[in-house]
Amino acid sequence: MLTGGGDCPGLNAVIRAIVRKGERHYGDELVGFLDAWDGVRERRTIPLTVETMRGMLPRGGTVLGTRRGSPFDTDDGVAMVKRSMRDLGLDGLIVIGGNGSLSVACRLVNEHGLPIVGVPKTIDNDVVGTDVTFGFNTAVQIATDAIDRLHTTAESHDRVMVVEVMGRHTGWIATTAGIAGGATVVLIPEIPFDIDELCERLTRRHDRGRYASIVVVAEGAEPVAGSLEMEQKVFDRFGHVVLGGVATRIAMAIADRTGFETRVVQLGHVQRGGTPTAYDRVLSTRFGVAAIDMVHEQAWGKMAVLRGNEIVSEDLNVAVGKTRGVDMDLYEGVAKHFFA
Ligand code: F6P
Numbered sequence: 001m002l003t004g005g006g007d008c009p010g011l012n013a014v015i016r017a018i019v020r021k022g023e024r025h026y027g028d029e030l031v032g033f034l035d036a037w038d039g040v041r042e043r044r045t046i047p048l049t050v051e052t053m054r055g056m057l058p059r060g061g062t063v064l065g066t067r068r069g070s071p072f073d074t075d076d077g078v079a080m081v082k083r084s085m086r087d088l089g090l091d092g093l094i095v096i097g098g099n100g101s102l103s104v105a106c107r108l109v110n111e112h113g114l115p116i117v118g119v120p121k122t123i124d125n126d127v128v129g130t131d132v133t134f135g136f137n138t139a140v141q142i143a144t145d146a147i148d149r150l151h152t153t154a155e156s157h158d159r160v161m162v163v164e165v166m167g168r169h170t171g172w173i174a175t176t177a178g179i180a181g182g183a184t185v186v187l188i189p190e191i192p193f194d195i196d197e198l199c200e201r202l203t204r205r206h207d208r209g210r211y212a213s214i215v216v217v218a219e220g221a222e223p224v225a226g227s228l229e230m231e232q233k234v235f236d237r238f239g240h241v242v243l244g245g246v247a248t249r250i251a252m253a254i255a256d257r258t259g260f261e262t263r264v265v266q267l268g269h270v271q272r273g274g275t276p277t278a279y280d281r282v283l284s285t286r287f288g289v290a291a292i293d294m295v296h297e298q299a300w301g302k303m304a305v306l307r308g309n310e311i312v313s314e315d316l317n318v319a320v321g322k323t324r325g326v327d328m329d330l331y332e333g334v335a336k337h338f339f340a
Contacts, residue, residue: 001094003062004036004101008135009276010284011062016053017288036067041080060274068238070104092295098122106316109301117294118303119287125172129318130305137279139271140176147181158211160262164247167218171326174218184213184340189220190325195228199257205340219243
C-alpha cells in the first residue's frame with residue numbers, strides 16, 4: 001500500500017486496519033511503499049505487520065510518508081512502477097489518496113492493467129463518489145475549536161476576526177465549521193464573494209450593537225472578478241496554486257472600508273495534524289477493512305466509499321478529474337440563515 005498527496009488524520013488507522021484484517025484473516029504478507037509513488041519507483045518498502053502497527057490507531061500523519069507527484073511525471077515512471085510490483089511479487093496495491101492519487105491509480109488500472117484498489121482521503125472532503133472522506137471530521141473539529149476560542153477574544157476587543165480554513169476547491173470545512181462555530185459569514189470557493197456586500201453586512205451588524213464578528217473563509221475563495229485586487233498566484237513544482245493568504249487580503253479590505261479593527265487567523269496545517277477524531281478512526285478502520293476485502297475480490301479499479309451508512313465499492317473512474325463541491329442545501333439552506 002501507499003499513501004499519496006497531502007497527509008490527513010486517519011491514514012495510520014486505515015493502514016492498521018488493512019494490516020490487521022490482511023494478516024489475521026487472510027494470512028497476507030503486507031508491505032508499505034515509502035513516500036508515495038517515489039517509493040514504488042525506487043522500490044523503497046517497509047514490512048507492515050500487526051506488531052509494527054501497534055499504537056498507530058490514534059496517531060496523526062502517515063507512517064509511510066507521503067508526497068505529491070505521479071509516475072506519469074517522468075517517461076520511465078510507469079515502467080518503474082510495473083517493475084517494482086513484479087519484482088516484489090505483489091498481488092495488489094492499495095492506494096490511499098485524494099483526487100490526484102486516485103486519478104493516477106485509475107490510469108494505471110485502465111491503461112496498464114495494474115491490480116490496484118483505492119481508499120479516498122482528504123480533509124477537504126471533495127472526492128466524488130463517497131459521501132465523506134476520512135480526515136474531514138477531524139479538520140472540522142479543529143476549526144470549530146479555533147472559532148469557539150476566537151469568539152471570546154473578538155468580543156473582548158470588539159474586533160472582526162477573519163479565519164482562514166483549508167478547502168482548495170470546496171467550502172466543506174468552512175461551511176461545516178462555520179455552522180458548528182456560529183460564524184457571522186462563511187465565504188467558499190464555489191461562490192465568488194463580494195467584498196462590498198461583506199462590509200455592508202458587518203456594518204449593519206455593528207449598527208445593531210454587535211461589534212464582534214467571525215468571518216470564516218476557505219483558502220480557495222475568490223472575489224467577484226475585478227472587485228478586489230489579489231496577490232499574484234504562486235504555483236508549486238506540481239503546478240498546484242500555493243494557497244493561503246486570502247484572509248489577510250479580506251481583513252485589510254474590511255479594515256480599510258469599515259474602519260473596524262480586524263485580525264487574521266490562518267489555521268493552515270494545524271487542521272491536518274494530530275490525532276483523528278473518534279468518527280475518523282471508525283471511518284478509516286471501515287475503509288481499511290473494506291479495501292483488503294476488495295483486494296481479495298480482485299476488485300481492481302474500485303475504491304471503498306461511504307454511501308449513507310454503508311461502505312460499498314465504487315469505480316475509481318467516477319473520482320477522476322472532478323471535485324465534489326459543498327452541499328448547497330447545507331450552505332444556502334442552513335449556513336446562510338445564520339449570517340449577519
Ligand atoms: O488537499 C488537502 C489540502 O490540505 C488542501 O486543503 C490544501 O490546499 C493543500 O492540501 C495544502 O497542501 P500542502 O500541504 O502541499 O501545502
